Amino acid sequence: MKFKKTVLACVLAAIPAFACVNQAYAQDMEKIVIAARGGSHVDVINAVKEKFEKEHNVEIEVMGLENADLKQKIALDSRASVGAFDLVMLDDPWIPEFAKAGVLCDLTKNGYTDDSDFVKTSLDIGKDPYAKGDTYALPFAGNVTLLFFNQDVLKSVGATHAPDNWEDVLNIAQKAQLNGKLGYVVRGQQGNPIVGDYLPLLWAFGGDVFDENFNVTVNSPEGLASLEFYLQLAKTGANYEKNDIVASVASGKAAQALGWPSWFISGTDSVASYAVIPGKIDAQSKEYSAGVIGNWMMGITANCGKKDLAIELLKYLTSEEVQKAAADKGAVPTRISVFNDKELSAKYPFYKTLLAGTQNSKVRPRTELWGEIENVYGIELSNALSGTKSAKQALADAQKAIEKIVK
Numbered sequence: 537m538k539f540k541k542t543v544l545a546c547v548l549a550a551i552p553a554f555a556c557v558n559q560a561y562a563q564d565m566e567k568i569v570i571a572a573r574g575g576s577h578v579d580v581i582n583a584v585k586e587k588f589e590k591e592h593n594v595e596i597e598v599m600g601l602e603n604a605d606l607k608q609k610i611a612l613d614s615r616a617s618v619g620a621f622d623l624v625m626l627d628d629p630w631i632p633e634f635a636k637a638g639v640l641c642d643l644t645k646n647g648y649t650d651d652s653d654f655v656k657t658s659l660d661i662g663k664d665p666y667a668k669g670d671t672y673a674l675p676f677a678g679n680v681t682l683l684f685f686n687q688d689v690l691k692s693v694g695a696t697h698a699p700d701n702w703e704d705v706l707n708i709a710q711k712a713q714l715n716g717k718l719g720y721v722v723r724g725q726q727g728n729p730i731v732g733d734y735l736p737l738l739w740a741f742g743g744d745v746f747d748e749n750f751n752v753t754v755n756s757p758e759g760l761a762s763l764e765f766y767l768q769l770a771k772t773g774a775n776y777e778k779n780d781i782v783a784s785v786a787s788g789k790a791a792q793a794l795g796w797p798s799w800f801i802s803g804t805d806s807v808a809s810y811a812v813i814p815g816k817i818d819a820q821s822k823e824y825s826a827g828v829i830g831n832w833m834m835g836i837t838a839n840c841g842k843k844d845l846a847i848e849l850l851k852y853l854t855s856e857e858v859q860k861a862a863a864d865k866g867a868v869p870t871r872i873s874v875f876n877d878k879e880l881s882a883k884y885p886f887y888k889t890l891l892a893g894t895q896n897s898k899v900r901p902r903t904e905l906w907g908e909i910e911n912v913y914g915i916e917l918s919n920a921l922s923g924t925k926s927a928k929q930a931l932a933d934a935q936k937a938i939e940k941i942v943k
Contacts (some may be wrong), residue, residue: 566593566594566595567594567595567596567597568594568595568596568597568622568623568842568845568846568849569596569597569599569620569621569622569623570596570597570598570599570621570622570623570624570625571599571601571606571609571610571613571621571623571624571625572598572599572600572601572606572624572625573600573601573602573603573606573625573627573832574600574601574602574606575600576865576866576867577600577625577676577677577832577867578598578600579865579866580677580862580865580866580867581596581598581853582598583861583862583865584853584858584861584862585598588848588849588852588853592845592848592849594845596849599621603627606624606625607627607630609621610624610626610634610639610837611637611639613837613839614637614638614639614837614838614839616839617839618839618840618841619837619839619840619841621837621840622836622837622840622841622842622846622849623834623835623836623837623840623846623849623850623853624640624834624835624836624837625676625832625833625834626640626673626832626833626834626835627830627832627833628661628829628830628831628832628833628899628900629900629906629907631661631662631664631672631673631833631902632664632666632902632903632904632906633904634672634835635664635672636664636904637904638838639837639838640672640673640835640836640837640838641672641835641836641837641838641840641843641846642670642671642672643670643671643672643673643674643835643836643847643850644670644671645670646843646847647847648671648847648851650671653856653871653872653873654674654675654854654870654871654872655675655678655870655871655872655875655891655894655895656895657829657894657895657897657899658675658678658829658831658870658894659671659674659675659870660899661673661675661829661831661833661899662674662675662833662835664902665902666899666902672835673833673834673835674833674834674835674850674851674854675831675832675833675834675854675870676831676832676833676834676853676854676870677831677832677867677868677870678831678868678869678870678890678894679796679797679798679829679830679831679832679868680797680827680828680829680830680890680893680894680897681732681736681794681795681796681813681827681828681830681893682794682795682796682797682810682811682812682813682827682889682890682893683698683699683705683792683793683794683810683811683812683813683814684785684792684793684794684795684799684800684808684809684810685698685708685785685791685792685793685808685809685810685811686785686786686787686788686790686791686792686808686809687808687809688788689712689715689717689788689790689791690708690791690809692712692715693708693711693712693715693791694711695708698809698810698811699792699811699814700811700814700816700819701814701816701817701818701819701821702737702740702765702814702816702817702818703817703818703819704814704818704819705720705769705792705814706720706765706768706769706772708791708792709769709772709773709791709792710772712772712790712791712792713772713773717788717789717790717791718772718773718774718784718789718790718791719769719772719773719790719791719792720769720770720772720773720790720791720792720793721773721774721775721776721780721781721784721785721790721792721793722766722769722770722773722774722775722776722793722921723775723776723777723778723781723793723794723795724770724775724917724918724921724922725775725777725914725918726911726914726915726918727910727911727914727915728910728914729777729778729914730914730917730918730921731910731913731914731917732828733794734762734763734766734917735828735898735900736794736813736826736827736828737762737763737765737766737826738754738758738759738762738763739815739824739825739826739898740762740813740814740815740816740817740824740826741758741759741761741762741765741817742758742822742824743756743758743759743761743762744901745901745909745913745938746901746903750903750942752935752938752939752942754913754931754934754935754938755931755932755934755935759931760927760928760931763917763920763927763930763931764927765817766921767920767921767927770921773790773791773793774790775921778795778799781793781795781799782795782799782800782807782808785800785807785808786800786807786808794813796830797810797868797886797890801886802866803866803884804883804884804885806886810886810889811889812827812889812892812893812896813826813827813893814826815896824898825896825897825898826896826897826898827893827894827896827897827898828897828898828900829894829897829898829899831870834850834853834854835850836850854870854871856871856873856874859871859874860874860877860880863880863883863884868890869887870894872891875887875888875890875891876891903942905941905942908941909938909941909942912934912937912938912941913934913937913938915937916930916931916933916934916937917930917934919933
């Protein structure tokens with residue numbers, strides 16, 4: 537199958553070597569440079585790097601960058617014969633694009649052996665082809681979407697526990713609406729927000745964006761049934777952006793919503809109750825993996841001038857020792873041993889749910905075209921939510937738009 541050029545391919549082909557490359561980095565064996573996602577991830581690395589620096593007589597410099605800037609700078613730096621960046625953090629949808637473009641070092645071919653202590657669904661993200669090929673990146677920070685709910689609102693409608701199927705989610709939402717609450721809040725903005733909000737429904741209904749042969753399947757019976765159900769849920773509540781979703785569930789204005797843990801949970805405290813996203817339609821249905829996994833990965837650049845040292849640092853930064861030490865800095869583990877550590881799991885009770893959610897998660901389609909696909913898919917899903925188009929018409933149009941991209 538022929539794909540049209542991706543944005544990354546165009547950048548690599550058309551833009552000269554990253555002008556800001558500091559060649560001294562490549563020549564100085566006592567410095568390692570990490571291009572990282574800015575914020576708490578930088579804080580975590582800085583908090584644990586000293587031990588490695590002393591043991592290996594090396595200085596570790598961490599450059600914190602915003603999401604889009606990070607991706608662009610990694611692409612530009614890959615044009616240099618020896619890059620300024622040795623290790624790079626990667627949002628998991630970038631892995632197919634960067635691996636196929638030759639930006640990342642093949643860790644398997646450089647002697648790395650997979651560690652079975654990593655949660656398999658997290659480790660699989662760093663492989664190309666997905667789950668089966670060589671390893672190009674390791675899971676640095678874990679994340680998976682969960683179902684969040686207001687316990688008091690659920691109790692007020694007679695629900696004694698978190699719903700474990702979507703029919704129960706809808707029943708709770710409808711009862712809450714009758715009581716003057718928002719039953720279920722959706723995140724229905726075009727593009728990434730609504731796609732991430734809707735995919736768990738599609739997967740729980742047995743549907744998907746592509747089949748095993750990479751044929752587009754969004755306009756399937758499962759796709760239509762899940763979208764119509766999503767629209768039913770939306771009628772019980774409201775279409776909010778992230779901050780309003782969190783505030784509404786936390787305050788008891790709304791009963792339920794999907795979200796990323798960091799929205800609702802900080803340190804040991806959570807402003808709402810949480811559960812694994814249901815993977816089945818009703819109590820008798822087949823159960824599927826339904827939560828969206830969203831790990832931040834870390835890899836080594838193909839043009840790294842000190843791969844052996846970089847691999848050792850990568851293993852250190854993703855080790856059990858470091859993940860335990862970084863827990864109090866807000867880091868989310870990707871290792872089973874850390875999730876199950878008695879002291880940490882007692883301190884952070886959400887670890888148990890997050891581990892279960894991660895083990896039962898599903899990855900977004902593994903294609904370098906996902907950014908474009910997500911955009912057009914999200915436009916049509918939003919059209920259905922707003923009533924501009926019927927669910928049937930929106931999916932038919934989404935099918936055509938996605939097929940045009942992949943052809």
